[in-house]
Amino acid sequence: MSDLAALSNSFQNWYRFSRNPTAVIGLLIVVVAILAALLAPHITPYPDHVGAIVDFRNRHQPPSAAHWFGTDNVGRDILTRVIFGLRVSLMLAFVVLIIAVPFGTVMGLLAGYFGGWTEIVIMRLTDIALALPPLIMALAVAAVLEPSLMNAMLAIASLWWTWHTRLVYSMVRQIRALEYVEAAETLGASKVHILFREILPNCISAIAVKTSLDAGFVILIGASLSFLGLGIQPPTPDLGTMVSDGASFLPDYWWESLLPGSAILFVALGFNLLGDGLRDLFDVEDVR
């Protein structure tokens, strides 16, 4: 019976969501991008152009029927490389968020619920982390270790959790004062129960909105890093690297950097529109 209620509820939610054109566009972009990235070897016209292939006869070809996005300075199909580049961008966002969101959420729950020294230590840590721009942090990590996708992801994730900590913290502060939490405490419920069954479910919608908005930002930061040559290393295609490589041939061979750049814009925009749509749907106000 409650399943039925939940089901009709999800229909209502979908209806409300579908009335919001920007949100639907955002969802569409995100779904298309994810599908394209997953199916990349099957849908791209020249899958072997991912590697270190050189075809000088076809270099710097403008967009045409054979090469929709044109070719780069060694004659590789840009559309193919853009679609494979999406893989790296989405992977980066996925890995960063799958580390940062749960960790930040748990830290926020602990700081908000227990207060005292726990709160002081965690929240001052977030203050420090928020004072460091993630790009600078990633630069420093790449300089100390070596530039690679893994290091970039770890560097971004090590700072990114603090945003979620602050969000969850402020929500927990409000929720823990409510009577149902007090009632659970009165009845001797365990801390784990109170944190994860009473408080956390009330934060989920805000976390979902923030995570979706974050995905766009993380992709942008990842692209900036590889633009600077600190992300994934060639020949693996990456959108940021392609923009940077193509930039030296501007403005004559504009497609070489402009089209991969548009792809970055497109995906980041998709996640942001989706996040905005979810925010309207859940009616969450705390999230930027």
Added chain:
Amino acid sequence: MSALLSVQGLSVSFTTYGRTAEVLKGVSLEVPQGAQVALVGESGSGKSVTMKAIMGLLQQPPARIHGGKIMFDGRDLLTLPERERVALRGTAMSMVFQDPMSSLNPVWTIEDQLTTILKYADRRLGRDRDRRGRRARVIEVLAQVRMRDPERVAGSYPIMLSGGMRQRVLIAMALLSEPRLLIADEPGTALDVTTQAQILKLLRDLVEAQGLALLMITHNLGVVRETSNYVYVMNKGEIVEEGPTAGLFEAPRQQYTRDLIAAVPRLTGRVAP
């Protein structure tokens, strides 16, 4: 008649920022088995602190209990180990919460919340009840609080219920594990007057039908009259007057009680032009 709950000379003080305030000065009251007792007083008179001390919910510090006993069923709660204290809460003594809006978690259905509470109570009492047994008990108490369609209510989220229904869910919650003492902290204050009257009537009927002891904490003399047969009047941390409800309303002895009674708004006299 031996009392189920007996508070003897309870003194509590609060210390904040180096200053100490005496909040309860030797409060004594008794709730006999199956009796309906009211504790009435204005805001700040110490009635909520008394209730919290009985339930064991005072945060210490800043609160400090420096005198008295709270005897429940022949045991002094103040010297009981914390584990046994927690075991009593929500089982032998339970509480009807005040605010029907914030006392239910919006993300779980009524059934989810009630079965969780029941599971915890069962665990503490060492009782064994399977999922179906818990669900049956939840439906049973929802029917006891006169829900017309307990099955549907069980599957609802709090937002789908009216204020009066939510308050009844809170009563059902308190009744779940067959308590012997029910402590009600101004139930229904957040509701409109007619709904509140229904809630109080329901509470009184339930308490009488199941032979529970009721301690009603309120500032509202109308509520006192409706739900109790014995009253304690509290002012500035002390019990200033006590007696059977009917007698107290007819012949209040203390000036403070007379003032309280005089302060009840009445629908008499002319309407101002």
